[in-house]
Amino acid sequence: MVFLLCEAVRWVDDEPQPGLVEVRFTDAHHQQWTFVDKWPVFSGEDLHPDSSYPVEVGVLCDILTTGNSADTADTVKISVAPWGLESLEGRIEFAVRADQLTTS
Helix, strand or coil, X not given: CEEEEEEEEEEEECCCCCCEEEEXXXXXXXXXXXXXXXXXXXXXXXXXXXXXXXXXEEEEEEEEEECCCHHHCCEEEEECHHHCCCCCCCCCEEEEEHHHEECC
Protein backbone atom coordinates (compact mmCIF):
# COMPACT_ATOMS: atom_id res chain seq x y z
CA MET A 1 0.00 0.00 0.00
CA VAL A 2 1.22 3.48 -0.89
CA PHE A 3 0.29 6.66 0.98
CA LEU A 4 0.62 10.31 0.05
CA LEU A 5 2.00 12.26 3.01
CA CYS A 6 -0.25 15.18 3.95
CA GLU A 7 -1.09 17.36 6.94
CA ALA A 8 -4.36 17.40 8.81
CA VAL A 9 -4.65 21.11 9.56
CA ARG A 10 -7.91 21.41 11.48
CA TRP A 11 -10.99 19.70 12.82
CA VAL A 12 -13.96 20.70 10.65
CA ASP A 13 -17.04 19.28 12.38
CA ASP A 14 -18.25 16.54 14.71
CA GLU A 15 -20.95 15.49 12.22
CA PRO A 16 -21.17 13.20 10.45
CA GLN A 17 -19.65 10.82 12.95
CA PRO A 18 -16.80 10.16 13.64
CA GLY A 19 -15.91 13.72 12.61
CA LEU A 20 -14.43 15.61 9.69
CA VAL A 21 -10.90 16.96 9.26
CA GLU A 22 -9.28 19.21 6.69
CA VAL A 23 -6.15 17.76 5.09
CA ARG A 24 -3.75 19.54 2.73
CA PHE A 25 -0.75 18.80 0.57
CA THR A 26 1.29 20.62 -2.06
CA ASP A 27 1.83 18.87 -5.37
CA ALA A 28 4.98 18.71 -7.53
CA HIS A 29 3.91 21.94 -9.25
CA HIS A 30 3.66 23.83 -5.91
CA GLN A 31 -0.15 23.92 -5.97
CA GLN A 32 -1.90 23.27 -2.68
CA TRP A 33 -4.83 20.84 -2.56
CA THR A 34 -7.38 20.26 0.20
CA PHE A 35 -9.46 17.27 1.24
CA VAL A 36 -12.24 17.23 3.83
CA ASP A 37 -13.43 13.83 4.99
CA LYS A 38 -13.97 11.61 8.02
CA TRP A 39 -10.71 11.34 9.93
CA PRO A 40 -10.40 7.50 9.67
CA VAL A 41 -9.96 7.88 5.88
CA PHE A 42 -6.48 9.27 6.62
CA SER A 43 -3.75 7.02 8.01
CA GLY A 44 -1.93 8.04 11.15
CA GLU A 45 -3.02 8.70 14.68
CA ASP A 46 -6.62 9.06 15.83
CA LEU A 47 -7.74 12.64 15.36
CA HIS A 48 -10.17 14.64 17.46
CA PRO A 49 -11.11 18.29 17.98
CA ASP A 50 -8.38 18.75 20.61
CA SER A 51 -5.54 17.24 18.54
CA SER A 52 -2.50 19.46 18.15
CA TYR A 53 -2.74 20.46 14.49
CA PRO A 54 -1.07 20.19 12.04
CA VAL A 55 -0.70 16.41 12.20
CA GLU A 56 1.04 14.30 9.55
CA VAL A 57 -1.37 11.84 7.94
CA GLY A 58 -1.39 9.68 4.84
CA VAL A 59 -3.86 9.26 2.00
CA LEU A 60 -4.07 5.84 0.37
CA CYS A 61 -3.25 6.19 -3.31
CA ASP A 62 -2.51 4.29 -6.48
CA ILE A 63 0.58 5.05 -8.57
CA LEU A 64 -0.47 5.71 -12.16
CA THR A 65 2.85 6.69 -13.77
CA THR A 66 6.38 7.57 -12.75
CA GLY A 67 8.64 10.18 -14.34
CA ASN A 68 10.69 8.82 -17.19
CA SER A 69 12.71 11.84 -18.32
CA ALA A 70 15.47 13.77 -16.56
CA ASP A 71 13.21 16.71 -15.66
CA THR A 72 10.38 14.50 -14.27
CA ALA A 73 12.40 11.63 -12.80
CA ASP A 74 11.22 12.29 -9.26
CA THR A 75 7.58 13.04 -10.22
CA VAL A 76 4.85 10.45 -9.78
CA LYS A 77 1.26 10.66 -11.00
CA ILE A 78 -1.13 9.27 -8.38
CA SER A 79 -4.83 8.71 -7.87
CA VAL A 80 -6.57 9.04 -4.49
CA ALA A 81 -9.56 7.06 -5.76
CA PRO A 82 -9.02 3.95 -3.52
CA TRP A 83 -11.02 5.59 -0.68
CA GLY A 84 -13.36 7.49 -2.99
CA LEU A 85 -11.56 10.66 -1.94
CA GLU A 86 -11.36 13.80 -4.04
CA SER A 87 -10.05 17.32 -3.49
CA LEU A 88 -12.45 20.18 -2.79
CA GLU A 89 -12.02 21.03 -6.48
CA GLY A 90 -13.14 17.52 -7.50
CA ARG A 91 -9.68 16.23 -8.53
CA ILE A 92 -8.55 12.65 -7.88
CA GLU A 93 -5.26 12.59 -9.84
CA PHE A 94 -2.16 14.56 -8.90
CA ALA A 95 1.51 14.87 -9.83
CA VAL A 96 3.58 14.61 -6.66
CA ARG A 97 7.25 14.28 -5.75
CA ALA A 98 8.40 10.73 -5.10
CA ASP A 99 9.52 11.74 -1.59
CA GLN A 100 5.89 12.60 -0.73
CA LEU A 101 5.00 8.90 -0.88
CA THR A 102 5.49 6.24 1.77
CA THR A 103 4.57 2.61 2.23
CA SER A 104 4.03 2.86 5.99
